[in-house]
Amino acid sequence: MNFAFSDDQLALASTVRDVLRDHCPPSAVRTGRDRRPAWAELAGIGLFGLLVPEEYGGLGLGLADAVLALEETGRAALPGPVAETVAAAPALLAGEDDLLTALAAGRTAVSVRIGDQVYVPDADLADLLVLTDGGRPYAVPAAGALLTLQAGVDPVRRLYAVAFEPRAGRPVGGDPLAALRRVTVAVAAQLVGAARHLLATSVGHAGTRRQFGAPVGSFQAVKHQLADVAIAIEFAAPLVYRAALSVDADLPTAARDVSAAKAAAGEAAERAARTALQVHGAIGYTAELDLRLWLARVWSLSAAYGGTAVHRSHLREALLASPAPRRWP
Amino acid sequence: MDLDFTAAEQEFRAEVREWLAGNVPRERLPSMDTRAGFEAHREWERQLAHARLSAVSWPREYGGRAASLIEWLVFEEEYWAAGAPGRVTQNGILLLAPTLFSYGSAAQRDRFLPGMARADHIWAQAWSEPEAGSDLAALTARAEPAGGGWRLHGHKTWSSRASHADWGFGLFRTGPPGERHRGLTYFLFPLAEVEVRPITQLNGAPGFAELRFDGVFVPGDQVLGEPGQGWRIAMATASSERGLTLRSPGRFLATADRLLRLARANDADPVLADEVARAWLDAEAYRLHTYATARRIAAGQEIGSAASMGKVFWSELDVRMHHLALRLLGERGPLSAAAPDAEDDGRWLDGFLFSLAGPIYAGTNEIQRTIIAERVLGLPR
Numbered sequence: 129m130n131f132a133f134s135d136d137q138l139a140l141a142s143t144v145r146d147v148l149r150d151h152c153p154p155s156a157v158r159t160g161r162d163r164r165p166a167w168a169e170l171a172g173i174g175l176f177g178l179l180v181p182e183e184y185g186g187l188g189l190g191l192a193d194a195v196l197a198l199e200e201t202g203r204a205a206l207p208g209p210v211a212e213t214v215a216a217a218p219a220l221l222a223g224e225d226d227l228l229t230a231l232a233a234g235r236t237a238v239s240v241r242i243g244d245q246v247y248v249p250d251a252d253l254a255d256l257l258v259l260t261d262g263g264r265p266y267a268v269p270a271a272g273a274l275l276t277l278q279a280g281v282d283p284v285r286r287l288y289a290v291a292f293e294p295r296a297g298r299p300v301g302g303d304p305l306a307a308l309r310r311v312t313v314a315v316a317a318q319l320v321g322a323a324r325h326l327l328a329t330s331v332g333h334a335g336t337r338r339q340f341g342a343p344v345g346s347f348q349a350v351k352h353q354l355a356d357v358a359i360a361i362e363f364a365a366p367l368v369y370r371a372a373l374s375v376d377a378d379l380p381t382a383a384r385d386v387s388a389a390k391a392a393a394g395e396a397a398e399r400a401a402r403t404a405l406q407v408h409g410a411i412g413y414t415a416e417l418d419l420r421l422w423l424a425r426v427w428s429l430s431a432a433y434g435g436t437a438v439h440r441s442h443l444r445e446a447l448l449a450s451p452a453p454r455r456w457p
Numbered sequence: 458m459d460l461d462f463t464a465a466e467q468e469f470r471a472e473v474r475e476w477l478a479g480n481v482p483r484e485r486l487p488s489m490d491t492r493a494g495f496e497a498h499r500e501w502e503r504q505l506a507h508a509r510l511s512a513v514s515w516p517r518e519y520g521g522r523a524a525s526l527i528e529w530l531v532f533e534e535e536y537w538a539a540g541a542p543g544r545v546t547q548n549g550i551l552l553l554a555p556t557l558f559s560y561g562s563a564a565q566r567d568r569f570l571p572g573m574a575r576a577d578h579i580w581a582q583a584w585s586e587p588e589a590g591s592d593l594a595a596l597t598a599r600a601e602p603a604g605g606g607w608r609l610h611g612h613k614t615w616s617s618r619a620s621h622a623d624w625g626f627g628l629f630r631t632g633p634p635g636e637r638h639r640g641l642t643y644f645l646f647p648l649a650e651v652e653v654r655p656i657t658q659l660n661g662a663p664g665f666a667e668l669r670f671d672g673v674f675v676p677g678d679q680v681l682g683e684p685g686q687g688w689r690i691a692m693a694t695a696s697s698e699r700g701l702t703l704r705s706p707g708r709f710l711a712t713a714d715r716l717l718r719l720a721r722a723n724d725a726d727p728v729l730a731d732e733v734a735r736a737w738l739d740a741e742a743y744r745l746h747t748y749a750t751a752r753r754i755a756a757g758q759e760i761g762s763a764a765s766m767g768k769v770f771w772s773e774l775d776v777r778m779h780h781l782a783l784r785l786l787g788e789r790g791p792l793s794a795a796a797p798d799a800e801d802d803g804r805w806l807d808g809f810l811f812s813l814a815g816p817i818y819a820g821t822n823e824i825q826r827t828i829i830a831e832r833v834l835g836l837p838r
């Protein structure tokens with residue numbers, strides 16, 4: 129057994145991280161949303177084709193190969209429907225040669241409405257929408273749908289109510305359940321990434337902000353809160369990585385593992401957000417500080433594709449209903 | 458990245474499982490904190506040793522099987538899932554032995570390890586003193602040079618299992634007083650010559666003891682490492698105690714599985730059921746995290762202060778799980794093994810009381826959180 133990322137998986141994540149550092153700094157998150165910062169560069173390194181089969185020009189990899197790279201997109205608060213394009217679209221568009229080819233080439237940003245999701249995130253930044261209607265997925269060119277902004281706390285990840293004429297859509301043969309599981313894990317990974325950013329930013333602030341003649345990070349009440357955030361992240365991340373493996377192998381425990389990942393990542397990130405704000409004090413309560421972009425992203429992502437309560441209740445059912453779960457063979 | 462056990466790992470699991478199924482005592486052994494229970498646990502350890510299962514990760518020459526870290530984790534999973542007795546040898550096999558492998562001389566390893574694996578010598582740890590708990594570096598027990606060896610003086614306390622154990626290891630000051638981390642030396646000593654006063658714990662049994670040293674002679678070859686190096690070596694022992702050696706996931710997985718069975722049998726209401734599901738998954742998270750850590754150790758990386766995150770996580774999870782069990786049991790929760798109506802031979806109550814010590818020993822969780830903040834996150838002291 130080897131529950132550790134391979135060199136290739138680590139290298140991909142570090143490339144994505146470098147690209148995002150250069151092309152998606154906080155200023156780009158704040159003001160560059162509509163230009164989809166870093167998307168062209170990420171397309172250049174093949175991020176959007178990772179999960180697309182090789183025959184369409186993709187890399188034919190699994191979610192486990194992409195999960196750390198997705199975590200990086202959360203760390204950078206990258207604008208645009210990245211989880212949807214990377215993780216959901218390849219499953220939804222399975223069998224649609226032309227759409228998959230365009231997807232793998234990085235020419236199509238995709239957003240989705242699947243499962244119990246009501247709103248389409250970043251619909252205005254997508255080229256193609258895949259919307260389920262009566263359980264069937266339709267591919268709809270974004271230009272052919274009616275978008276109504278549902279303004280919210282996150283100025284970057286915007287939610288839209290979408291209406292479309294089924295005639296304007298093309299029925300696609302993919303698997304909405306597989307797509308839902310993948311995008312849920314992708315969002316869980318982004319939450320872990322966002323939590324890591326919030327922790328690092330808070331540690332940085334606590335090390336430099338001085339009160340009573342000392343950095344506030346030297347006070348134990350502050351230290352212990354940040355230690356608890358570190359612990360929450362440390363023990364949420366492995367659940368996310370395992371969920372990626374379970375989904376790739378389509379294990380019987382996949383549904384449970386996805387819920388465990390989303391619930392744990394959501395809680396860790398919400399704790400990171402809450403603590404980050406507290407540790408920053410009033411400056412954190414402003415729209416001027418970039419911190420708010422990550423706070424809002426956490427609130428927005430933790431509600432996406434089933435919030436913590438929904439996944440917790442799935443887990444309760446999965447574990448307390450018969451037959452009893454098994455951990456290993 | 459995968460979570461697939463190799464054929465060899467699976468074979469090892471099957472062998473351990475089969476042996477345990479045929480050998481774990483049907484009846485729960487009496488508490489190891491009583492004299493009779495201590496000896497019953499020693500006998501069990503001998504049985505384990507006979508099957509070369511008491512210290513699977515050690516080299517073969519000392520009674521082990523040279524098992525990999527993953528195999529050792531597999532052993533632990535099976536051991537606790539089988540409901541096997543607690544390890545009365547744990548301070549020796551899990552804490553002192555790794556330190557002996559790193560810092561002991563060949564002669565010390567040859568002398569102490571085989572007897573430890575066979576439970577001929579059961580070890581107790583003697584760090585704490587009445588005035589040196591969290592602030593261990595404030596310890597004042599001292600050792601004075603005396604013809605080819607040392608004489609130990611002073612007062613240790615809270616030494617687990619010392620009431621009945623055979624040997625002790627502990628830190629004594631060989632440098633000037635008040636030097637804190639400097640001038641400390643790590644000693645190995647037989648308890649027969651030490652004045653031992655058993656101390657009764659919350660569960661009514663003498664699980665730890667006070668030790669008084671009144672010039673006990675210890676020959677020079679019972680110093681572990683060099684005189685004056687004691688602090689650094691003791692910290693290696695402490696990191697085994699916090700990290701995955703003392704408290705591998707197996708025991709928490711077994712508790713979580715029992716808790717889930719209890720919740721199912723008692724038709725837990727949704728609020729408790731939710732907490733049970735969460736605890737079960739937290740045990741799972743600890744297992745996965747440990748597999749990743751094992752991999753890093755196998756690749757030669759240092760875990761260092763990150764072990765403190767695991768310590769806080771497992772100790773608080775353990776309290777949560779046992780407390781939940783008592784809540785599920787309602788009025789029967791506080792019943793002990795002696796009560797006719799006790800659930801599962803009183804294991805839940807015993808486990809609850811034991812779990813409450815987890816956030817205190819091996820460095821309190823407050824101390825761990827400070828370590829995490831300063832040494833993992835880099836916050837200012």
Ligand SMILES: Cc1cc2nc3c(=O)[nH]c(=O)nc-3n(C[C@H](O)[C@H](O)[C@H](O)COP(=O)(O)OP(=O)(O)OC[C@H]3O[C@@H](n4cnc5c(N)ncnc54)[C@H](O)[C@@H]3O)c2cc1C
Nearest residue numbers: 582583584585590591615616617814817818819820821823
């Ligand atoms: C069941 C059990 C078994 C044990 N077995 C052994 C053993 O085998 N060998 C051995 O040597 N010892 C053993 N111990 C002792 C254990 O190591 C100590 O209890 C521990 O180090 C804490 O020391 P203390 O009890 O003196 O508490 P104190 O140090 O007096 O602490 C009291 C409280 O103050 C807090 N506190 C102290 N300093 C700080 C600080 N700087 N910042 C924040 N909070 C602080 C602590 O976290 C704690 O909550 C055992 C303890 C228990 C409960």
